[in-house]
Amino acid sequence: xxxxxxxxxxxxxxxxxxASQVFMEARKYMSSVEVSSEGxxxxxxxxxxxxxxxxxxxxxxxxxxxxxxxEEAEAALKAVLKEI
Amino acid sequence: MFGSIKKxxxxxxxxxxxxxxxLEGKVVPLSExxxxxxxxxxxxxxxxxxxxxGRIVAPADGVLTVMFxxxxxxSITTKHGAEIIIHVGLDTVNLKGEHFTSxxxxxxxxxxxxxxxxxxxxxxxxxxxxxxxxxxxxNTPNYPDMECQxxxxxxxxxxxxxx
Numbered sequence: 001x002x003x004x005x006x007x008x009x010x011x012x013x014x015x016x017x018x019a020s021q022v023f024m025e026a027r028k029y030m031s032s033v034e035v036s037s038e039g040x041x042x043x044x045x046x047x048x049x050x051x052x053x054x055x056x057x058x059x060x061x062x063x064x065x066x067x068x069x070x071e072e073a074e075a076a077l078k079a080v081l082k083e084i
Numbered sequence: 085m086f087g088s089i090k091k092x093x094x095x096x097x098x099x100x101x102x103x104x105x106x107l108e109g110k111v112v113p114l115s116e117x118x119x120x121x122x123x124x125x126x127x128x129x130x131x132x133x134x135x136x137x138g139r140i141v142a143p144a145d146g147v148l149t150v151m152f153x154x155x156x157x158x159s160i161t162t163k164h165g166a167e168i169i170i171h172v173g174l175d176t177v178n179l180k181g182e183h184f185t186s187x188x189x190x191x192x193x194x195x196x197x198x199x200x201x202x203x204x205x206x207x208x209x210x211x212x213x214x215x216x217x218x219x220x221x222x223n224t225p226n227y228p229d230m231e232c233q234x235x236x237x238x239x240x241x242x243x244x245x246x247x
């Protein structure tokens with residue numbers, strides 16, 4: 001299991017475009033991708049669930065990955081998050 | 085064309101779900117949207133509607149799974165499980181809710197035709213944004229036979245997508 005935190009720095013929050021980028025990357029991996037913020041939990045492989053978190057600028061998001069390719073998934077998601 | 089689909093829908097192909105137009109306007113293929121997130125079907129397949137009226141209504145019975153704080157996009161998970169996102173305009177997240185009014189909250193149960201959003205089309209255009217509104221089925225892989233009707237002018241709740 002791997003975990004990391006990410007602070008949303010997009011002034012518009014975690015809206016459709018960044019959420020869709022995370023979703024697209026997450027679904028490439030076998031590992032489960034749990035995304036949580038302020039006690040709410042979302043499935044990183046479900047776009048609506050991710051967008052429904054409604055994370056605002058400055059909000060902290062916790063990613064929890066579990067599965068055979070969790071290391072690759074972590075690196076890939078971090079790379080995506082750096083771009084958004 | 086729609087008549088025959090309706091007949092099929094009411095007849096032997098009952099299991100297929102019909103998604104209705106959440107707004108009035110001209111239905112065009114997603115490929116005509118000048119934003120790759122939509123035109124490349126990254127979020128899923130669907131259609132885009134060039135609005136003729138600034139109103140969004142629920143395209144099916146279901147739950148309002150997402151109502152963005154910026155009110156520029158909503159999503160509904162229908163009672164049959166289709167995940168629909170309606171994104172009013174392109175890059176309109178930057179308006180931070182200006183020119184948009186929402187009538188429902190995230191988590192609300194909605195009925196087909198319930199008013200979800202109103203938007204001031206002219207003000208949004210004047211601010212420099214394209215108002216084309218993609219209507220997308222996020223869980224497209226669940227619907228291999230999905231059919232989208234494009235090219236027509238539709239009123240609210242005319243059928244646009246058959247799942």
